[in-house]
Amino acid sequence: MTNVVPVTGPVLILYTGGTLGMELGANGWAPAVGFEQRIQQAQTTWPQAQSLPAWRYATIDPPIDSANMTQQLWLSMRDVIVQAAEQGCSGVVVLHGTDTLAYSAAALSFLLGGLGVPVVLTGSMRPAVQPDTDAWANVFGALSAITSCAAGVFVYFHQRLLRGTQVSKWHSEADDAFRAVRHDGAETITGHVPLALNFQVQRQPVSLAVVPFYPGFQANALQSIVDTGVQGLILECYGTGTGPTEDAELLAVLHRAIARGVAVVGISQCPVGSVLPGQYAAGSLLVQAGMLPSGSMTREAALAKLFALLGAGITAQKLPDYWLTDFCGELA
Structure with a gap:
């Protein structure tokens, strides 16, 4: 990819909930808090841990099942990401449930026009607490991918990096759950960002x-x-x-x-x-x-x-x- 943004500061990991952070409760799997500690623990045994960028952590409170994603939460995520960039973060990895991950990737693509840092969304098909989880391959894969990303919004899933405006969830069970269904991949886009799509523009929810x-x-x-x-x-x-x-x-x-x-x-x-x-x-x-x-x-x-x-x-x-x-x- 061209126009790679150099990693000069830490990467923000923004946890919103989703399958990867869920625990089994009385009514089934539900998002849990405390995922920062799980990432730290898993990273100690990750084979390529030394090559991962430094990161810090933030969370949407309370974390949600992504089936409950709203426009207002998109705007809240936008605020956290913009603040992170202004505070010197080189990029943001958003941990997100898979059901609406493609919607959020597209929304952030338009909400963050001109911000100048890479944002990578990822999640998992099975919770991190399960032995066969795909969570850590996606989380640490996204962290690694962000070091060679251009500015913009992407989805990293099952070793694929896809542009955020081109992706859809195509499978409800497979690890390879996301595809660029009408496009060829995550090419660099150099389109003009109009004022209406600039990250500094304040927006309201729309019916x-x-x-x-x-x-x-x-x-x-x-x-x-x-x-x-x-x-x-x-x-x-x-x-x-x-x-x-x-x-x-x-x-x-x-x-x-x-x-x-x-x-x-x-x-x-x-x-x-x-x-x-x-x-x-x-x-x-x-x-x-x-x-x-x-x-x-x-x-x-x-x-x-x-x-x-x-x-x-x-x-x-x-x-x-x-x-x-x-x-x-x-x-x-």
Whole structure:
């Protein structure tokens, strides 16, 4: 990789919870505190321990199962990471549950634009307390990887380093649980960072909804979501960006939502490929109704980008100026 950020200060390990730090309780596995001591103990027997960078530790209190991740926690993580960089940390390793790790990696990619340090998220498929855990290979692998990372946000998992805006969880059980499903890998992106995506910009949580099309989808289902006051809609379209556009009421709902200032974008349900709405009439009609196509963006990247832009005050009317510009690898 190019543009490697030299390690001149300690790396921050930010523990948010997740499987790797869980203990078995009365209701099943749940996140536990005290993970710093476990890392220190495990490092004493790790074969490549001497090559790991110095680190210090912080935690989100209380640690969570990542199924409970929220936009507000993304903003809190952003604050901790920015503070660490300002205090001289050369990078940050975020320990995170796997269920929403890809969402958080995408969100931090857009929240930390221009920060200038590498951030690597990792987790595990089995708790660190289990003899066959994959936790330590991922934790110490991430610590090692950060010494040769460019600035930006990445996911390290099962010996793979993937760009944070290109990754999805593809398997619920395998150790190799994450893939860059629409991209080739963690290439360096040198895109311009607009003011709206600069790490210094303060953001607010945004009401968003992801709506998949399916045979039998009804317009009143979409209308009920719009009526909640949602600020942004991500339509999961078929193939290259098609939907049930013979339903005139569905198109009418989209027209009314967009007239009210709701941002509407479209992604593909397919794990590989891009939204090419001009290819079929059923896609062109969605664009004519006001849906913005999202190219090759994953669900995670589209949700995170919409959150970051709307949360920074970009209006639905201004969104087209930003949406199909590649800022941090989301369209690469």
